Each structure stands twice: as structure tokens, then as C-alpha cells.
Amino acid sequence: xxxxxxxxxxxxxxxxxxxxxxxxxxxxxxxxxxxxxxxxxxxxxxxxxxxxxxxxxxxxxxxxxxxxxxxxxxxxxxxxxxxxxxxxxxxxxxxxxxxxxxxxxxxxxxxxxxxxxxxxxxxxxxxxxxxxxxxxxxxxxxxxxxxxxxxxxxxxxxxxxxxxxxxxxxxxxxxxxxxxxxxxxxxxxxxxxxxxxxxxxxxxxxxxxxxxxxxxxxxxxxxxx
Amino acid sequence: xxxxxxxxxxxxxxxxxxxxxxxxxxxxxxxxxxxxxxxxxxxxxxxxxxxxxxxxxxxxxxxxxxxxxxxxxxxxxxxxxxxxxxxxxxxxxxxxxxxxxxxxxxxxxxxxxxxxxxxxxxxxxxxxxxxxxxxxxxxxxxxxxxxxxxxxxxxxxxxxxxxxxxxxxxxxxxxxxxxxxxxxxxxxxxxxxxxxxxxxxxxxxxxxxxxxxxxxxxxxxxxxxxxxxxxxxxxx
Numbered sequence: 001x002x003x004x005x006x007x008x009x010x011x012x013x014x015x016x017x018x019x020x021x022x023x024x025x026x027x028x029x030x031x032x033x034x035x036x037x038x039x040x041x042x043x044x045x046x047x048x049x050x051x052x053x054x055x056x057x058x059x060x061x062x063x064x065x066x067x068x069x070x071x072x073x074x075x076x077x078x079x080x081x082x083x084x085x086x087x088x089x090x091x092x093x094x095x096x097x098x099x100x101x102x103x104x105x106x107x108x109x110x111x112x113x114x115x116x117x118x119x120x121x122x123x124x125x126x127x128x129x130x131x132x133x134x135x136x137x138x139x140x141x142x143x144x145x146x147x148x149x150x151x152x153x154x155x156x157x158x159x160x161x162x163x164x165x166x167x168x169x170x171x172x173x174x175x176x177x178x179x180x181x182x183x184x185x186x187x188x189x190x191x192x193x194x195x196x197x198x199x200x201x202x203x204x205x206x207x208x209x210x211x212x213x214x215x216x217x218x219x220x221x222x223x224x225x
Numbered sequence: 226x227x228x229x230x231x232x233x234x235x236x237x238x239x240x241x242x243x244x245x246x247x248x249x250x251x252x253x254x255x256x257x258x259x260x261x262x263x264x265x266x267x268x269x270x271x272x273x274x275x276x277x278x279x280x281x282x283x284x285x286x287x288x289x290x291x292x293x294x295x296x297x298x299x300x301x302x303x304x305x306x307x308x309x310x311x312x313x314x315x316x317x318x319x320x321x322x323x324x325x326x327x328x329x330x331x332x333x334x335x336x337x338x339x340x341x342x343x344x345x346x347x348x349x350x351x352x353x354x355x356x357x358x359x360x361x362x363x364x365x366x367x368x369x370x371x372x373x374x375x376x377x378x379x380x381x382x383x384x385x386x387x388x389x390x391x392x393x394x395x396x397x398x399x400x401x402x403x404x405x406x407x408x409x410x411x412x413x414x415x416x417x418x419x420x421x422x423x424x425x426x427x428x429x430x431x432x433x434x435x436x437x438x439x440x441x442x443x444x445x446x447x448x449x450x451x452x453x454x455x456x457x458x459x460x461x
Contacts, residue, residue, distance in 0.1 A: 039293045039366045058292060065290070067283040068266060068353055072255065075264040079257045080245045127292055128362070132355035139255060139266035141247030169243045173233045180229040188228045195235045 041124055045115070052115075059127055060111040063134040072138050073100055076145070076169075085149040086167040087207060099153045100145040103163055104172060104194055109187065110134055110143065116182045137175065144172030152211075161210055162203040165194055252351060267351035277342070280354065284338040287358045297365050301327050301372060310376035311394045312431065312438075325374045328383060330395055331421050332402065336414050337361055337370060340402075343409035364402060371399030388432055392425035 085091040248254040253266035318325040345352040
């Protein structure tokens with residue numbers, strides 16, 4: 001549909017005319033908002049750790065809330081085998097909610113690492129670019145995920161149960177390879193420890209102790225049968 | 226071998242493989258052979274009106290939650306400090322402490338997002354909500370969107386179509402937006418816009434009802450009402 005050009009030209013000539021009730025927003029010589037810097041500058045985060053943490057939380061939240069990540073997670077939960085809690089035997093999506101736990105890197109870790117790369121390599125990058133990169137890594141299969149029931153998920157975040165790297169879906173090692181220089185010393189130490197302990201029976205025993213079902217409940221169930 | 230090489234090359238035995246395939250094609254698709262559907266990171270079209278509506282809403286939400294949008298609104302508010310409502314000109318955010326909102330007008334944020342998506346689809350370019358949100362935000366920073374400051378009630382009346390606001394009161398190069406995205410703007414929206422242009426050119430009034438927004442007679446100092454009792458003895 002074409003615009004009535006005559007009407008447009010007429011209006012254009014009056015476009016920025018302030019009225020007595022309205023103080024017009026001033027535009028600079030480039031017809032941009034006066035005093036606006038480029039909207040995609042994040043350089044200031046290099047010098048302010050508190051702001052940086054806030055920004056990481058913000059892009060993490062944006063990624064989590066994006067429709068693309070929700071579709072990805074939903075697809076895995078609905079169309080693949082990721083329907084069973086990898087720690088509590090017999091618990092699956094038919095009987096309880098199953099969540100996909102970001103592991104060994106949390107979504108916060110991933111956001112931090114992606115941001116650090118951007119801060120080093122690009123001075124102008126919008127939060128949309130960063131969130132897009134974070135979600136894209138999921139679709140490329142480079143993010144580790146583990147299906148867990150809600151309670152086990154909470155315990156995992158509190159560090160009260162151990163999750164073996166053997167249970168992880170996704171090429172998280174590919175992520176390490178791609179972002180090697182942006183991993184912190186702590187990230188590397190944690191991963192080395194996890195690799196070392198992932199096949200340790202002692203940790204599995206620790207999970208058994210933590211998630212032990214009360215004897216009383218077992219007896220009651222048997223009686224009920 | 227350094228630390229990260231050691232991690233990358235560590236052999237980790239998987240308990241079981243998950244039946245999903247990450248296709249490294251141009252749309253970054255995930256697929257399961259046993260399932261009819263797949264999901265992709267980029268798209269080139271929308272399935273139906275419902276899908277389109279959901280996508281536009283997702284973009285709108287992402288924009289409104291973004292730091293960039295907050296910066297934009299902050300800057301506009303800073304510029305508009307002490308600025309009056311465009312309709313009730315004697316009330317301002319400073320002196321009267323009323324809320325003045327920035328209304329997207331004549332094109333709403335929904336219209337703008339929808340037009341940008343339509344353009345991607347028409348040009349057969351791949352896209353996702355992040356790309357749309359970024360482009361829409363770029364339009365804001367280039368001031369190719371129209372904005373008008375309004376008090377809460379006037380904002381509501383504007384959205385419900387009860388009042389007309391002359392486009393001469395709008396700041397922003399919304400005409401550039403209309404030109405650039407003209408053929409991708411929803412025809413119904415474009416028809417409304419043309420109507421607004423004509424009404425603005427003809428200096429149409431705020432409302433067809435000349436009494437609209439005039440002050441109701443509340444009966445101040447009415448002789449029929451007895452004055453409130455000030456007899457202090459009655460209170461005891």
C-alpha cells in the first residue's frame with residue numbers, strides 16, 4: 001500500500017513543531033536523540049564488577065525467558081528420552097515434573113563466559129546479540145543438560161547431590177574448547193574435579209544416603225500391597 | 226597439554242545416548258528421527274496467525290525488558306522532565322507529580338515489531354526474536370518511531386480510541402519508518418495511519434463530542450446541601 005505522499009510532505013514540514021503544551025524532544029544534527037551514545041556499548045562493564053554481575057543476571061534472565069530457549073527445552077522434554085530423573089530411579093515426566101539442569105556450566109556461567117568473550121573481542125554489542133549467542137550455543141548442542149526432578153534439581157543447585165558427567169547430554173567439552181581462554185581458573189579446577197569424581201562410587205553412595213527413603217514409608221507401602 | 230586440553234580430551238563414558246540430533250545446518254535445527262517435528266533456532270516464516278502473534282508478543286516482551294529500552298525511556302524521560310501531558314497541558318510530571326508515559330504513536334510497538342518481521346519474511350531472510358528485537362531497538366535509537374508523552378488516563382483514552390491526538394504533536398521520524406516499512410505494515414494499520422494523517426492535516430478535534438473532557442458540575446457550594454455540623458458539643 002502506498003502512502004499519500006502529499007499528506008506526508010505536508011505533515012513532514014510541521015513534524016517537529018512544538019505546541020504550547022509540548023516540549024519537543026530535540027534531535028541532533030544526525031537526527032538522533034541528543035546525547036545518545038550507541039545503544040550497544042558495554043565497555044563500562046569492564047571497570048565495574050557489581051554492574052557486570054547485574055548484567056550477567058540480566059542476560060541470563062533474558063535467555064531463560066526467550067521463546068527460542070523455551071522451545072528448545074520443550075522439544076527435548078517432549079520429544080526425546082530426557083524425561084527421566086537421572087538420579088531418582090523410576091521418576092519420570094508421567095509422575096512428576098522433570099527439569100533440565102544446566103551442567104557442568106550453569107546458565108549464569110555460560111552467560112558470564114559469553115560476556116567475557118564479547119568484552120574482549122567486541123566493544124559494541126547489544127544485549128540481544130549476547131542472549132542470541134547464549135541460546136545459539138544450545139541449538140549447536142554445546143551446552144550440557146541433565147534431566148532432574150524438581151527436588152533433585154534444588155539439591156543439585158545447593159550442592160547436596162552429586163551429578164556425574166556421565167549423565168550429561170550435550171557436547172559441553174566442545175564449549176570448553178571454543179571458549180577455553182574465557183574460562184576462569186575456578187571453572188577449570190571445578191571441571192577437573194568433576195572429571196575425576198564422576199565415576200567415584202563414593203559420591204553415588206552419598207546420593208543414596210541423602211535421598212534415602214524412610215523405612216517407615218517402605219513398610220507402609222508393602223503393607224498396602 | 227594444558228588444563229583445558231586435558232578437560233576437552235577427557236574420556237567420559239555416557240550412560241546412554243539421547244535420541245536427538247543437532248543439525249549444524251544454516252537454521253541450526255534439532256531433530257529426532259522418531260518425531261515428525263523439529264525445532265530450529267532461525268526461521269524464515271511463520272506457520273499461522275497465532276504463531277505470528279506469539280512471535281510479535283515475544284519480541285515486544287524482550288524489547289520492553291531490555292536494558293536498551295530502559296535506557297531509551299530514561300533518556301526520553303530525562304528530556305521530557307517537567308513536561309506536560311500532550312492533552313491535559315497544564316499537568317506535568319515535575320510540578321504535579323503525575324505519571325507521564327511515553328506512548329508509541331502513530332505506530333504501536335506491536336505494529337513496529339510486526340512490520341519488521343513481515344519485512345524479513347518478504348525478503349526471505351532468516352530471523353529469530355533476538356534479531357527482530359535488535360532491529361526494533363535500532364529504530365528507536367534512530368528515532369524512527371513516533372512518541373508522545375501522555376498522562377495515564379489520556380494514554381488509556383488514546384488506546385481505546387476515545388481521543389484523537391494530532392500527529393503534529395508527535396516526535397520522531399515515524400514517516401521514515403512508514404516509508405521504509407510501508408509495504409510490510411499491516412494494511413489495517415496503514416489504513417488507520419492514513420486516516421490519522423488526514424485528520425492531522427485537517428486539524429481534527431480531540432473528540433467529536435465538544436463536551437468530552439470538560440469538567441463535570443459537582444455542585445460545589447450548592448445551597449441545597451446543609452453545611453457540615455461544627456457543633457463540638459454534639460461529639461461528646
